[in-house]
Amino acid sequence: MKEALLGSGGAIGMSGLTVIVSMLALLFAKYGANHRFAIPFSLAVFIMAAASVTLVPAILGILGRKSFYPFAPLTPEQRAVKEAKRGKPVRGQRAVGRMSETLGRMVTEKPKTILVVSLVVLIALAGVSSQIKYTFNLLSSFPETMPSREGFTLLSEHYSPGTLAPAKVMVDTEGNKVDAGARLKALSFVDSVSEPVKGKTNPDIVAYDVLFKDDPFELESIHHIPDLYAAAEASLQDAGVANAGSHVRVSGQTAEQYDTEKVTSKDTKVVIPIVIGIIALLLLVYLRSLVAMVYLMATVLLSYFSALGAGWLILHTFFGTEAIQGLIPLYAFVFLVALGEDYNIFMVSGIWKASKTHKLKEAIRLGVSSTSSVITSAGLILAGTFAVLSVLPIQVLVQFGVICAVGVLLDTFVVRPFLVPTITLLLGRAAFWPGKPGTPADERSASRPGI
Numbered sequence: 001m002k003e004a005l006l007g008s009g010g011a012i013g014m015s016g017l018t019v020i021v022s023m024l025a026l027l028f029a030k031y032g033a034n035h036r037f038a039i040p041f042s043l044a045v046f047i048m049a050a051a052s053v054t055l056v057p058a059i060l061g062i063l064g065r066k067s068f069y070p071f072a073p074l075t076p077e078q079r080a081v082k083e084a085k086r087g088k089p090v091r092g093q094r095a096v097g098r099m100s101e102t103l104g105r106m107v108t109e110k111p112k113t114i115l116v117v118s119l120v121v122l123i124a125l126a127g128v129s130s131q132i133k134y135t136f137n138l139l140s141s142f143p144e145t146m147p148s149r150e151g152f153t154l155l156s157e158h159y160s161p162g163t164l165a166p167a168k169v170m171v172d173t174e175g176n177k178v179d180a181g182a183r184l185k186a187l188s189f190v191d192s193v194s195e196p197v198k199g200k201t202n203p204d205i206v207a208y209d210v211l212f213k214d215d216p217f218e219l220e221s222i223h224h225i226p227d228l229y230a231a232a233e234a235s236l237q238d239a240g241v242a243n244a245g246s247h248v249r250v251s252g253q254t255a256e257q258y259d260t261e262k263v264t265s266k267d268t269k270v271v272i273p274i275v276i277g278i279i280a281l282l283l284l285v286y287l288r289s290l291v292a293m294v295y296l297m298a299t300v301l302l303s304y305f306s307a308l309g310a311g312w313l314i315l316h317t318f319f320g321t322e323a324i325q326g327l328i329p330l331y332a333f334v335f336l337v338a339l340g341e342d343y344n345i346f347m348v349s350g351i352w353k354a355s356k357t358h359k360l361k362e363a364i365r366l367g368v369s370s371t372s373s374v375i376t377s378a379g380l381i382l383a384g385t386f387a388v389l390s391v392l393p394i395q396v397l398v399q400f401g402v403i404c405a406v407g408v409l410l411d412t413f414v415v416r417p418f419l420v421p422t423i424t425l426l427l428g429r430a431a432f433w434p435g436k437p438g439t440p441a442d443e444r445s446a447s448r449p450g451i
Contacts, residue, residue, distance in 0.1 A: 009053055011349040014286050015342040016049025018279050022338035025274045029267040031260065034330065103417055104369035108361050111422040118419040122302050122410070128309030135323035136257040136264075137217035141395040160191045162211030165253040167225070170207045171232050172247040173239065180235040181208055187231055189213055189224050216254040225250055225258040261326060268330050275334060276301075279341055287348065288435035295423050295431075296348065300340040303415045307336055307407030314402055325396045328403065336407040343379065343416045347371045351424060352432075360428060364421050372417060379412025 023042035029035045060067050107114055142149050152164055171180050184193045191213040199205035210228060212221045228250050236244035276297065283293040308329065315321035351367030358366060386408060389401025424431045 005053065005057060010286075011346045012053055013049065014282065015345050016045060016052075018282055018341045018345070019045045019338040020049070021278045021282070022275050022334050025271050025278065026334065028270050028274055029330075031263045031267050033327070034264070034267050034271070037331075100369040100372035103372050104365040104367075107368055107418060107421040108365045108425060111425045114418050115422040115426065118414055118422070122306040122414065122419070125307075125309040125313075125410075126302060126305035128313055129305045132308060132312045133323040134326045134329075135217075135219060136222060136261050136326045137215075137323075138257075138325075138396075139217055140323075141325065143393045156215070160211050160213070161215045162191050162213065162221075165216040166194075166209040166211050167216070167228060167250055167252040167254050168207055169210055169228055169232050170205060170249045170251070171236055172241075173204050173206055173236070174241055174247070175204055176236075176239040176241055178206065178235050178239045178241070180206070180232045183231040183235040184208060184210055184228065187224075187227060189221070189227070212254070216252075217257065219261075221254055222258045222261060225255050264326055264330065268333075271330060272333055275337060279337065283341070283345070286345070287352065289432050291427065291431055291433045292348065292424075295427075296341065296344045296420065299415050299419050299423070300337050300344065300411075303340050303407060303410050304333055304336045306410055307332065307403055310406045310410065311399070311403030314406065315399055319390075319398065319402075321395070321399065324399045324403075328396070328400050331400060332403050332407065335404055336411070339382070339408060340411045340415065343375050343411050344420055346375060347416055347420065348424070351421070355432075360431075361425060364425050368417060368421050375416055376412055379408050379416075383408040383412070 020042045023045060024038050026034050026038035029038075139149065139152060144150070144153075155163055169180065169184060171178060181193045181196060184190055189212060191211040193211075194209035196206045196208055199207070212224070214221050229245075229248055232248040232250075233244045236247055241247060280293055280297050283296055284290060287293065311332075312321075312324065315324065347367060350371045351363050354363035354366040354370075383405045386401045386405035389397045390405070392398060392401075
């Protein structure tokens, strides 16, 4: 137990820290749903990480080998006694499984071939991500059989699609005679405009209900919201109202989705660089290698875009999805980049550790072999957990689950076992620059007297 904690404690702690800080980066988001996501999930990850290095070892220490029943591992002495009782010769116990050994040999014997194949697959999938269509239509997330969805369908069949969600345009005329309705009716995407309604407490406030010709929840209609502002503002300017832009407001579900798209886009541009920067800094501090930090971040980013592309292919082909929710890329990025670096940290730590006593090629073989089964098991469990979301009726959860499940599988079976080790091998000792082989933070700490 002591050896396990000393050997893996640093990697586990750093892995947990990358996920926690990635979640906390959402505190910089302005959109409420994104912002409120940060604290609960980061706290949950912190508790799980703490339990993995305290509670779990304590339970294993209390239960002893019984905790592994019915496949409890044996020491060489115990194995010898057991084989002697059976009258069989004592066989050596394999440190790692045959599949893990084969994988370790494969990446060290044909690194260039494996690197090219891995890059071709990932880049091809990443290219598909540019074809993804996005939507902020929350109504499309619900099953078509829901009464409310059926009601909206019937309404759109017998009336103008804009009837589903009229946009309300309000102008402050400041007592001037303003005919904003005429300007609004002249817009090509507008089906009809209601008669003006004056405010009860302030008759200078005049409101119009605007019906779109197309579905008011689709991006085409959402992107026409600025045109409504411009038309209403122009009508106020014609009437001589000063500072006309500050006298116009547009509300309704279409306007709400327009604001959601704008705020989410800003959040993405803010949160993603923060996540990249923080994780890169953590990798640099832990591995003491600028080169390793760069290519590890690059592989995870490539894996993220590949997951989007592969997820879109699956959703579009097998689920009939026409567009994915606009909030998903940000959530998927935070999860996949953090979790992807988890696996990289665990495996690279094994390579760094082995490089202290072996040549780099042998260290990579040992590092890949020793971590393969653990990371593969963890990846399968996590991917399966995300995949469960695909059977839910809410489409936004289905889309998130499929993309994250695919991303975890790509990290588990392509990036971690093939791409990262081959890059490390081909770079040679340069992969450790400016540090030296075998100097991750937990190794230095563990080697100090009294630790």
